[in-house]
Amino acid sequence: MKTTIYDIAKAAGVSIATVSKVINETGRISAETRERVKEIMQEMDYQPSVVAAALTGKSTFTIGLLIPDLANPFYAEIARAVEDRGQELGFNLVMCSTDNKPSKEAQYISLLKQKKVDGIIVSTGFSEEALLQSLIEQHIPIALLARDMPSLEADSVKVDDLWGGYRAVSHLIELGHRRIAVIAENLKLANMRERVQGYCRALSEADIPFDDELVEVSDFSAEGAKDCAYRLLERPKPPTAIFACNDLLATGVIRAARELGLTIPWDLSVVGFDDIAVAEIVDPPLTTINQPIARMGRQVIDLLVEEIRGLKRIPRKVVLTPELVVRQSTTFPRAVD
């Protein structure tokens, strides 16, 4: 049998209440007995049961992380960042890949509730606001990561997607591009819409007319983006630059260009979004918009843990400014119109 608080109490010749107090550093215990109990706990290699403690209303020290897909490098990096900060604070992460399917999301959330997790970080695409709202009403701490629902009373940490999109496209414009296409992942995602809005803003600021033939909507895959890029590049007047709304899509664009015999950046400039590790690895290294993933992960955990600890406050909406990272996938357009 595993050693319990009773074993310790008996061995130390005190009551379980005393042991509990030294474990939690609550109440007042004489230094002497405290030391003795501690020693015995060491000797007997005692580890308090989180389960039993949780049943009495204490933390489970577990946080759920909802993301679309753990195998997607962006979310894997997000998860790692969150995990790291969680670990520092003593919290474990349970992973929930929902594939952006409401049914999976609901299923995971239900399980997390049954397990009495301390809080949930939501980084999935289009959660039903009602579902999250109900969690809040059940006093389950929630935080949004890499997205936000303005009307939801929950902490959130994200970058300014509109600014990011704007910056990406204005970079292309500064290089001299005028026929710039954009490939988005799914316009139902607020993120994507904002990035495209940034695209529009940059165009309009440069007095470049918006041409809806230059906006393509892909699925979430690099494959999908490749198809979009094909359509774009096989037009009579193809764009000289493409803004892919995330790096994964950008890799699809790169492959399409390669297959069509185009050399990046000379025949086509490409800029991505996210700055995941693969952005550096692809050929050519990708110019992109950097999301400070490590920082974002740390910050959501910090906010969520604050709430878990009961420091009730007004929800904080953190918006970080992403940065343009110029690498080698962008340059001047070969021929000016």
Add this chain to the structure above:
Amino acid sequence: MKTTIYDIAKAAGVSIATVSKVINETGRISAETRERVKEIMQEMDYQPSVVAAALTGKSTFTIGLLIPDLANPFYAEIARAVEDRGQELGFNLVMCSTDNKPSKEAQYISLLKQKKVDGIIVSTGFSEEALLQSLIEQHIPIALLARDMPSLEADSVKVDDLWGGYRAVSHLIELGHRRIAVIAENLKLANMRERVQGYCRALSEADIPFDDELVEVSDFSAEGAKDCAYRLLERPKPPTAIFACNDLLATGVIRAARELGLTIPWDLSVVGFDDIAVAEIVDPPLTTINQPIARMGRQVIDLLVEEIRGLKRIPRKVVLTPELVVRQSTTFPRAVD
């Protein structure tokens, strides 16, 4: 307050024991009361507390997954595969990225024990066998994934690394290469040693003398592999092909080659190992050895859950045969010696 088993019992006019029995489908209950209780549970949106159940000795339906680094695409894909099968069976995954540091590993394991997880899947590099052994003695189900410790009485699922290495290099030999280098990640990892052994076996079978100047040891990063590749390629007589012991290392090789003005595969053939998603994305698409990740993930979970359910058996050591996937990073050597 959350609704408990008592609320249901009261509403249904039965005892909590009865409710418990319909929840768990144990004991004999009249169809009539069963239905009534079920209805009421629905109506009241009752969800049994996993925590309370766990305290009485039942499953927590939680499994710990120990990997070196969740941000590493190979492990992210592994984690996703494991998560998926776990979800199908009702188990949640808690992620533990150890960075192959024994201290982190120990810390995570301790936490997992306190939370009474049902089992642990170990996919980290060099766990101390003693630590895992002690878990087994505490009757905590353990399974090894993508690695094995033959002397440990635990299930394991992995590919035949030696065969994989052999297949990679024999492919190069068949193409006509004779000066073939290998870049390994860390020879303390059994995996890596076996892959290098496969390399050696293929050479010796082809009567190519082993040249220890052609084996480089990198750290775990693409950067490290790039440095190794530089050293290799700047020799007076550089290799015509490089076997990188995993795809991440292979991307480093590709970058080094690119920087040195070499064209793959014409100036240098490269083969990787793992077949992660980026293998298809890099330029040129990477010839590599495929690990059937989805299948591996499914199988460890199945084995582990068997053990969790108490179907005690002799540990199963599953070894799958990886397959060569020929893409565009390999071809004949330009000039035969």
Add this chain to the structure above:
DNA sequence: TTGAAAGCGCTAACAG
């Protein structure tokens, strides 16, 4: 077929 009652390991008043 059902229910009363004794835990599971720990926390938190409340007494002493």
Add this chain to the structure above:
DNA sequence: CTGTTAGCGCTTTCAA
């Protein structure tokens, strides 16, 4: 400063 005791929500004999 320390101990007694009543739960937390559920499972599981054992009787009825």
